[in-house]
Amino acid sequence: MGQIAPTPFVIPDLIIQTIHFMTYEANVRPAWIVLVLLLLFILAYTVLNDSPLIQSISNPPKQNISRKGFSNFKNSAENEMCLKCHGQSKYSYTNKENGKIIVKRMYAEAIVNRDDFYASNHREFKCTDCHSEDYISFPHSGDLRMEAIATCVDCHGGDEKYAKFQFETIDTAFMASVHSQKHSEEFTCWMCHDPHTYKINARTTENLKETITYDNLICLNCHGDNNNYQLLSNKPNPNLLQKHDWLPNQSSHFTNVRCIECHTRNEDTLIVAHFITPKNQAVKKCESCHSKNSILYASLYKHQIKQNIEKVGIIKGLFFSETASIGPDRNNSLNLLSFLIMGLTVIAICIHVFLRIKNK
Amino acid sequence: MNNHSSERLYLYPLWIRIWHMINAVLCLILIITGLSIQFSNPSVVVKFKTAISVHNIAGVLLAINYIAFFIGNLFTTNGHHYIMPVRGFFKRLIIQIRYYTIGIFKKENPPFPITPDQKFNPLQQFTYVATMYLLVPLIVLSGFGLLYPEMTLKSLLGASGLELTDFLHVTVGFFITLFMCIHIYFCTIGKTPASNFKSMINGFHESH
Numbered sequence: 001m002g003q004i005a006p007t008p009f010v011i012p013d014l015i016i017q018t019i020h021f022m023t024y025e026a027n028v029r030p031a032w033i034v035l036v037l038l039l040l041f042i043l044a045y046t047v048l049n050d051s052p053l054i055q056s057i058s059n060p061p062k063q064n065i066s067r068k069g070f071s072n073f074k075n076s077a078e079n080e081m082c083l084k085c086h087g088q089s090k091y092s093y094t095n096k097e098n099g100k101i102i103v104k105r106m107y108a109e110a111i112v113n114r115d116d117f118y119a120s121n122h123r124e125f126k127c128t129d130c131h132s133e134d135y136i137s138f139p140h141s142g143d144l145r146m147e148a149i150a151t152c153v154d155c156h157g158g159d160e161k162y163a164k165f166q167f168e169t170i171d172t173a174f175m176a177s178v179h180s181q182k183h184s185e186e187f188t189c190w191m192c193h194d195p196h197t198y199k200i201n202a203r204t205t206e207n208l209k210e211t212i213t214y215d216n217l218i219c220l221n222c223h224g225d226n227n228n229y230q231l232l233s234n235k236p237n238p239n240l241l242q243k244h245d246w247l248p249n250q251s252s253h254f255t256n257v258r259c260i261e262c263h264t265r266n267e268d269t270l271i272v273a274h275f276i277t278p279k280n281q282a283v284k285k286c287e288s289c290h291s292k293n294s295i296l297y298a299s300l301y302k303h304q305i306k307q308n309i310e311k312v313g314i315i316k317g318l319f320f321s322e323t324a325s326i327g328p329d330r331n332n333s334l335n336l337l338s339f340l341i342m343g344l345t346v347i348a349i350c351i352h353v354f355l356r357i358k359n360k
Numbered sequence: 361m362n363n364h365s366s367e368r369l370y371l372y373p374l375w376i377r378i379w380h381m382i383n384a385v386l387c388l389i390l391i392i393t394g395l396s397i398q399f400s401n402p403s404v405v406v407k408f409k410t411a412i413s414v415h416n417i418a419g420v421l422l423a424i425n426y427i428a429f430f431i432g433n434l435f436t437t438n439g440h441h442y443i444m445p446v447r448g449f450f451k452r453l454i455i456q457i458r459y460y461t462i463g464i465f466k467k468e469n470p471p472f473p474i475t476p477d478q479k480f481n482p483l484q485q486f487t488y489v490a491t492m493y494l495l496v497p498l499i500v501l502s503g504f505g506l507l508y509p510e511m512t513l514k515s516l517l518g519a520s521g522l523e524l525t526d527f528l529h530v531t532v533g534f535f536i537t538l539f540m541c542i543h544i545y546f547c548t549i550g551k552t553p554a555s556n557f558k559s560m561i562n563g564f565h566e567s568h
């Protein structure tokens with residue numbers, strides 16, 4: 001036993017002693033390799049996994065737009081006149097008769113959350129672009145309840161600027177979908193795309209997981225909420241977890257793909273499929289996604305693949321894309337390399353066999 | 361022919377033969393089903409769903425079998441053959457490679473004749489240690505990560521954890537397949553091409 005090294009050298013000394021012990025008179029004791037691997041795995045899977053440190057390195061917190069931050073938006077001053085009441089779950093006014101301040105609960109469907117609105121595609125609009133100017137006065141006139149509400153196509157239809165979004169094709173696909181077929185007029189674009197909060201996602205996102213959650217929450221808004229579901233249907237809401245219990249690793253599927261991956265029929269030209277199919281036509285075969293011709297390439301990964309390579313470069317784009325799934329996730333250049341190595345090995349073996357026979 | 365020509369050495373104890381038989385069969389199954397999953401288009405050789413189930417079951421069995429190997433080598437003398445002397449190892453490796461690429465065709469004697477104390481030549485020892493103590497543990501560990509993806513690390517330094525685990529699993533799988541091809545071929549270099557395979561059945565090694 002050597003004497004204990006002075007403090008600064010304790011650690012390096014310990015390491016050297018450990019290595020010496022592990023290699024045991026300069027012999028590699030292989031069991032130690034396995035032990036070290038096991039420890040590394042446990043470390044990676046428990047300590048590093050989800051640790052706040054690693055999380056903050058990998059996903060720096062998004063800047064939260066402060067209340068004041070909204071003033072940067074066009075029309076925000078004017079909109080604040082509406083949002084001061086409609087921006088949260090309560091509003092107040094002064095009773096002119098007795099001068100008392102009355103606080104009342106805002107009707108849930110009339111609330112427009114500022115964070116959501118100013119993140120949405122329509123954030124630069126004025127409330128009165130779509131709603132009557134007469135709302136300026138309070139209490140609002142009863143006649144205003146008869147106000148016709150604009151549909152998406154009212155503004156977006158036939159407009160060249162929006163041609164690339166193909167609202168007409170979407171409309172046709174939607175008309176054929178179960179939502180339209182089963183629920184007649186009550187089911188409008190609004191059910192999924194509330195113009196106050198909707199933001200396009202799939203084609204602009206840098207975080208696929210966020211898009212998946214955002215899009216799935218649209219479906220869950222009714223299919224995961226009995227109250228909303230029964231606004232449109234008298235049937236009980238099927239239990240989604242039970243209905244999908246055939247799916248292996250259910251929670252991984254729910255967080256890594258969108259409902260529409262399996263429940264829509266995809267038209268090539270459309271960016272997001274709107275033809276929701278009846279339940280018996282939903283995709284149920286593993287190979288539909290987990291194969292070279294994965295349907296996900298035409299849907300979920302459509303933008304991701306293009307973008308990834310453009311933005312982060314080929315290496316990161318190919319290796320560390322978020323498109324994690326078995327099968328379709330193969331890397332072609334690595335495949336080629338593996339075939340090459342395997343081929344060369346076989347050739348080398350053949351030459352060896354040939355020379356062995358020849359020199360017998 | 362040298363003086364230990366007709367010697368028969370008992371080198372492969374029963375437990376290692378049983379372990380090895382199970383291991384070889386499971387590896388073959390895992391490679392075939394693994395390739396079917398990796399190259400599903402949509403189904404190659406084995407149907408996707410079948411391939412997944414078979415691959416999962418075989419993987420768990422392989423892991424259990426590996427534990428048997430690990431413990432066996434830890435507590436029996438067979439483990440001595442896996443302890444690699446570091447000093448001069450590289451030199452001995454080169455000598456062995458030279459033998460396989462040149463010497464063997466000149467009918468030279470093997471540079472490291474097999475003895476009860478040393479049943480592996482340096483090249484064998486290196487590849488067996490690398491495979492059994494690095495590659496197989498890695499593929500087993502990453503396999504468990506993929507079997508329970510909810511438990512798998514979500515992200516590591518910005519990369520998707522599942523993706524990294526998958527990448528590791530597939531890459532190591534490739535190297536094990538490569539090992540197996542080379543391994544089986546090198547086993548044909550014995551007294552006769554079949555004699556090493558016989559050894560792995562009856563336990564006795566026939567020297568050159």
Ligand code: HEM
Binds near residue numbers: 484
């Ligand atoms: C069909 C496939 C296989 C065949 C025909 C085969 C054949 C053999 C033969 C003949 C031996 C004895 C000769 C020697 O010591 O080199 C052997 C030993 C060995 N093989 Fe294999 N093998 C196969 C697959 C594998 C696989 C997949 C692995 C590991 C992943 C493996 C690992 C080993 C090890 C570690 C030894 C030495 C065992 C000991 O004596 O401690 N083999 N194999």
